[in-house]
Each structure stands twice: as C-alpha cells, then as structure tokens.
Amino acid sequence: MRAIGRWIDERLQLSALVTAFLDRPVPRQVGWFHTLGSATLFLIVLQVVTGIALSLAYVPSPDHAYESIAFIDTMPLGAVVRGVHQWGASLLVLVVGLHALRVFAWAAYKYPRELNWVIGAFLFLVVLAFAFTGYLLPWDQKAYWATVVGTNIAGQAPLIGGAVLELLRGGQQLGAVTLARFYGIHVWVLPAALIVLVAVHLFAVVRQGIAAPPRLVPLAQPMLGESRRAAYEREYAAEKHVGKPFYEALLPDAIVALILLAIVLAAAVIIGAPLEERADPNAVGYVPRPDWYFLDLFQLLWYFTGELESLLIFGFLTVAALVFVLVPFLDRNPARHPRNRPFALNLMGATVVAVLGLTYVGATAAPSGLPVVPAVAGMSADELAGLELFNAQGCTACHSVRGVGGSAGPALPEPDAKWEAERVRRLIVSPEDEEMPAFDQLSPEELDRLVAFLLSLKPGSAP
C-alpha cells in the first residue's frame, strides 16, 4: 500500500502540495461561522452524487417520467436517494443563503475578494435555477402546475417575457419539449456552470486565504500614504501570524457536514420524497404551490398583476439581482466591522425581514377560497386556458357555470343572451352593469381565451 503511494507520489509529487495546503496558516478565528461555505460544498457534492444515481433510472418524457419515478421508489434505497436529492436541494438553498449573509455581514467581499463575491452570487442564482428546473422532472400534479405558474410568471416579464416563455416551454404549451428542455438544463447546462463557478470560487479562496472576521481595531493599523494593497497585505500577514494551520479548522467543517447528512437522511427516511398524482393538464382546479424558497417571489408577484405593475416589479427584481451581484462595487465604505457599516447592515436586515415576511404570507395565505369550475372532456387548449383564467380571476365569485359558482351575477351563459365574440369581450372589459367590475387589465390574448371558453358554453357549441 505504502509502496504504491510512494510510487504514485514520485510521479505526481502531490504530497508536498497537500502538506502545504493543509499546513498553510489561516486566521485564528476561523471556526463555526466559516463552516457554511464548506457545508454548501458538501451539499452540492451530495446533490451531484444522488442526481447521477437518479439519472440512471429516470426517463425524461411525459409518457414515462412519472412511471420511472414511481419505479425508482420501488428500487432498493431508491426512495431514500430521491428523498436525499429533494431535501438536500431545500437545505442547499438555505445554507447557500446563510453563507451569503455571513459573508455580507463580515464584509468579506471587500478588497481583494470582490471577484469572488460576484462568482458566489452567480452560484446562488445557479442553485435557484437548479431548483426551478428540477421541480418539473417528476411530472406529477405539483411539478406540472408549479411549472405552469412559474413559466407564466416569467412570461409576464416586459418585452422579453414572450420570448422567455417560448424558450422555456419550447412552444406555447407545457409538454414533451418542455420536459426535455428542463431536463437538459438541469443535468447538462447548470452542472457545467456549477463546476466552473465552484472551481474558480474555491481556487480564489485558497489563493487569497480565508478572510479573517472583521476587528474593530485592526491588528495592523494602516500607515500614512500606504497603498491599499500594502495595508491589506500587512494586516492579513498579522492575522496569519497569530493564526493556526488550516487542518485545525477542518474539524468543525466535518462536524457540520455530518450533521447536515444526518438531517437530510432523517428527512428522506421519515418523510420521504412526496409524489402526487400523475400530471393532468386538464385538472385546471389544481392550486399549485411552489416550494418554500420560491414562495416569497410568488407572493410578491401575486400583489402585482397589471401591465404597469409587472413592469415595475420586473424592473425591481432585475435591479435587486444586479445589486446583489455588484455589492462589492456599490459599497464604497472601507470599514469591515458591522458596527461601522450601519447602512449595509440595515439593508441586509430589511431584506431578510422582507423575504421572511413574504414567505410567511405566501405559505399561510388561503388559496383564494373561491369555487372552482372543473374542466370537461373535449375542451380545446384555448378554452382550457380560458377556464383557468375564469377561475383565477375570481369570476366564480359572482357567476356560476354548470351550477358551480356564486350568484351575484347571472349564471353563464344566460339562456337568452345573444353572444358573439365581440360582444362578450366588450361585456368583460366594460360591463353594462355597475355590479360587475371591469376586467380591463387582461391582455388581448387572455381575453381571447376567456371569450373562447365562454362561447364554448353556449348550447350547441362543440363540447
């Protein structure tokens, strides 16, 4: 054994590198808070391993996806692997978020680590994209309808919305191409981005050394006329001088990784990975809920539906994402200790409170509670989309269709009303009766579908 090791080492000369890596000094206070980074790495590796295992049995086609997932659940350990992948994803989003907060609170993104913050911010977005694309793969009700809603939201983005929707779905409707696309992105595009970003991120951490926690009084005071670089070098050298070897900092990392593994395994075994009914594009009454980490976004967009509002909200989200990525260049304050950065810390606190609040409201808000008109066989895609709108816009609060719905307005269709497309459209946009609110914020396409659905209700029309 040892001889083989020596033989290999003589050729690759790795041992010197490894020793240098493990023995290099790091600041003394590197400890529990710093484990969030390695915990993120650990969870990513866990996702890669379980993801590869799942891909060996998963079939990305609407005809077989659901059955292949159900089949995986019957394989030895199959359900556990699937559970670990699902719970691991949730935990990863949480831990990567905490890691970003820790780095922000300690201003570890300041000179010379600006670039690494930017890379980390992109990693965060990649993790969210993984979560979004992975959601559809089981092809159950939850997967299907959450993706309908998710892609619809993307489709509301001003200017590029239509193109994004088309690109994500691979067409107007969610179907085989959508699944192929999401699967391809989930197992090829995102992993490639992830590997490159993680590699550069870690390389930079090793090259630059781990940032010491901020001190109110720096170990080495900057001298008059000294360059930023020289002052930083001197201070970091002082930190390392009173530091410890890197391998001593590895114990907390290992402990945290083990705890996370235990949590994920426990959730996978005890709760498992839920699988709902097979996706049914006709079950329009299904009320989808995104996973917890998208609830805040879901709730935020729920408040803003009109055209101007969606412009505002997408503008806001774009700016927020840009600010997040560009933090090191926007924050010109040289101080690192939280006490000397009240603005940055307040901003961080407000963001955390807003995200938690929106998530809470999104998680507890009763899904509108209005009656839902079910679909019937033989409806066209447009009519189905119209029915979906009819339910979602709250028309059922006042109108009943086939006996389902409220009675503040007439049951639709009124027996003797003369309906043709133009008139019905006008009745929705500018109703004759004051009791019916004007639905003038709907887009022309939405109106088309709504009208198509309503006209299909007339006796004598198709279904």
Ligand code: HEC
């Ligand atoms: C707040 C209650 C209310 C809501 C919500 C509502 N309506 Fe109405 N609607 C009315 C009332 C009241 C009338 C007037 C009945 C009349 O004078 O014929 C009406 C009339 C109509 C008519 C004309 C019926 C006819 O044949 O003359 C249509 C079509 C219609 N609504 C469609 C819709 C659609 C589609 C929605 C959802 C986007 C909707 N309504 C939401 C109360 C409501």
